[in-house]
Amino acid sequence: MSKVWFITGANRGFGREFTEAALARGDRVAATCRNPEALDELVTKYGDLVLPLRLDVTDRAQVERSVNEAADHFGRLDVIVNNAGYGLFGMIEEVTLEQVRDQMEVNFFGLLNVTQSVLPILRKQGAGHIIQMSTIGGVMAFSNLGVYNASKWAVEGLSDALAQEVQQFGINVTLIEPGLFNTDWRGSSAVHADPLPHYESLREAAKNRAADPGMIGDPKAAGQAMLQIVDAEKPPLRVFFGKRPVEAVPAAYEARLKAWEEWKHVSLAANG
Numbered sequence: 001m002s003k004v005w006f007i008t009g010a011n012r013g014f015g016r017e018f019t020e021a022a023l024a025r026g027d028r029v030a031a032t033c034r035n036p037e038a039l040d041e042l043v044t045k046y047g048d049l050v051l052p053l054r055l056d057v058t059d060r061a062q063v064e065r066s067v068n069e070a071a072d073h074f075g076r077l078d079v080i081v082n083n084a085g086y087g088l089f090g091m092i093e094e095v096t097l098e099q100v101r102d103q104m105e106v107n108f109f110g111l112l113n114v115t116q117s118v119l120p121i122l123r124k125q126g127a128g129h130i131i132q133m134s135t136i137g138g139v140m141a142f143s144n145l146g147v148y149n150a151s152k153w154a155v156e157g158l159s160d161a162l163a164q165e166v167q168q169f170g171i172n173v174t175l176i177e178p179g180l181f182n183t184d185w186r187g188s189s190a191v192h193a194d195p196l197p198h199y200e201s202l203r204e205a206a207k208n209r210a211a212d213p214g215m216i217g218d219p220k221a222a223g224q225a226m227l228q229i230v231d232a233e234k235p236p237l238r239v240f241f242g243k244r245p246v247e248a249v250p251a252a253y254e255a256r257l258k259a260w261e262e263w264k265h266v267s268l269a270a271n272g
Helices: 013-024 036-049 060-074 097-125 146-169 197-209 219-231 243-262 264-269
Strands: 004-007 028-033 050-054 079-082 128-133 171-178 238-241
Touching: 004 013, 004 060, 013 028, 013 036, 013 079, 013 219, 028 036, 028 060, 036 050, 050 060, 060 097, 079 097, 097 128, 097 146, 097 171, 128 146, 128 219, 146 171, 171 219, 171 243, 219 238, 238 243, 243 264
Parallel strands: 004 028, 004 079, 028 050, 079 128, 128 171, 171 238
Antiparallel strands: none
């Protein structure tokens, strides 16, 4: 049976690849973004399989209208992909409070708006799959991306609890944790804080980290990988996309476990 998708940020990057992968195999997609005119090519190619919707995920009323319109149009919703978001680049000292609030509004509260709006529909259906786009930076942290990391760590905690709450209703939750991919994430969609000279060495190190072509993933391949996730009988709560998280995250967790073990005596002493 074909699936009905609701995808945010469907006009470019991962969102576009997920949308095209779903449509190419005959699934139906409510493709949402701030400027749905960017989806005209998909409408021409796939016709009634795609429903373009204007959506700013930070507008709760608009989110609720779009979700209900998609459910009414297609008759149900099977896969929700919370993909809308952007990167904020800047050291903690450099970012402004306004930049921090804007980052959380989109990456966390926008995702929350969509998640809460779809839950009554999925719960009534007794089925559904919520895909939350996280990142390698949602399970470990990187300098120059501290606020972005914080927004995704918030998504991780929210989604882990959500999975426990909605399993009883037949709803699955999956966190996708990509490494660096060849999308516009570092380009025009990103926001950059005004740099301070004190952090130039860290900034250069971050650039070098991102320069390894062998670690940069292909978004089209990620689109096909997503199909495997949504078709799985028992989808994972968390899954990496790309080489870098597969290599980097286990080492980071081993370091945490080692530190916890080294300070275990203090931990137990704190218990009284």
